[in-house]
Each structure stands twice: as C-alpha cells, then as structure tokens.
Amino acid sequence: EADIYQTPRYLVIGTGKKITLECSQTMGHDKMYWYQQDPGMELHLIHYSYGVNSTEKGDLSSESTVSRIRTEHFPLTLESARPSHTSQYLCASRETGFGPAATNEKLFFGSGTQLSVL
Amino acid sequence: AQTVTQSQPEMSVQEAETVTLSCTYDTSESDYYLFWYKQPPSRQMILVIRQEAYKQQNATENRFSVNFQKAAKSFSLKISDSQLGDAAMYFCAYKRLGAQKLVFGQGTRLTINP
Secondary structure, eight states: OOOEEEEOSEEEEOTTOOEEEEEEESSOOSEEEEEEEOTTSOEEEEEEEEETTEEEEOSSOOSOEEOOSBTTBOOEEESSOOGGGOEEEEEEEEOOOOSSTTTTOOOEEOOOEEEEEO | OOEEEOOOSEEEEETTSOEEEOOEEEOSOSSEEEEEEEEOTTSOOEEEEEEETTOOSOOEETTEEEEEETTTTEEEEEEOSOOGGGOEEEEEEEEETTOSOOEEOOOEEEEEEO
C-alpha cells in the first residue's frame, strides 16, 4: 500500500485566502509531483521535485508554489486563492532506482485534496 | 510533444465479462513506458499495469492484460472476468525514458453492471 498522505482531504475557502496543501510520504522517495485534475478529466502536472531543494514547474501553468525542504514533505501553496483554482490536487512520488527497467517507474498517489474556492 | 488519447469517455460491462479500453499515443521516441492507472471513486489512484516499449511481449497482471502495438502506437487494456471492484476511472499514461513526468490521457470511466 502507498504511504503517501495528503491533507486536507476537502477544503472550502473564500477568495483571497492563503492556503497550503500538505503532502508527505514515508517511502524515502526522491521524486515528488503535484498534479491538478478537474472532474472526469486528465491529470496535468503543475510541479515536480527531484529531491531536497529542487523544484520545477510542470506543463500546466499554475499560480501555486512548492517547496522541498525535507525529502518526505512537498507542500503546495496558493498565496491568494481564486475560484479558478477550484480543482482536485493530487500528490505523487516515486523512487529513483537502478533496478530492472520500469521497477522504479511506478507512481504512488495520495488520496488528493478537493479544493473549492468560493 | 507527446500526447495520449483515450477515445472512450465511458464504458460499461456485465460482471464476469471481458472489456477492452483503448489508448493511443503520439511520440517520436523509441524508448518509453506505458501505464494504465486506476482511480476508484474517492480513493487513491493506483498502478494497474505497465509496459516497456522495448519489450514485444504484452504485459499481464492477473485479470489485466495489454495489447501493445508499437507501430500503431496503441496500448489497450483488457480486463477479464470483470468484478464490481473494477469500477473506476482508468487512465492511460506515457513516460519517455529518462523523463520525469507522465503524460496522461483523458480517462475512461468503467462501470460494472451486476
């Protein structure tokens, strides 16, 4: 089973509020990812990290920011939430391995945070 | 840019029967991975099956198998003996060798009829 956790599971907030979505994994994985997913739609990568102090923006432009101060923790922050930020945010991680091909290609996902901005 | 297309937004199947979900992708790369992920309602997304492009043999995991046609850039998922617990959104995904990100398809919602 995956040991990757996201909190909160659901969040409803007003416009202009600053929020942080938490993501933690206990598997020691170097690589972590944030995906944004609208209902019934595909996932879009918004941020990823190779390891501590390493973060990159993904394909989908996002006003959110991330940090990676510790291996296990990869929080996502919105400084000023807007209704357009309403979506599901999925965190994922995977290990960096040198074993047989594809053994380290498996992504482990958290349960997601469903964000609604009013 | 690589793209992944799932042309079936929704599929349904009777319990115990077999269903095939379609996926096509576009890439100019020769080395890559393909995946099927399952996202049950309100639950974590999990990996169902994966395929390395250099392998000609189709991957199989219990009731789940793929039909990988590299030349046609097709990667379908077959679920045999469908069970109620198979009901979920299924996402096809592509990753280039050495790349950090997965490219996901739009998903197929699978319903299992008892």
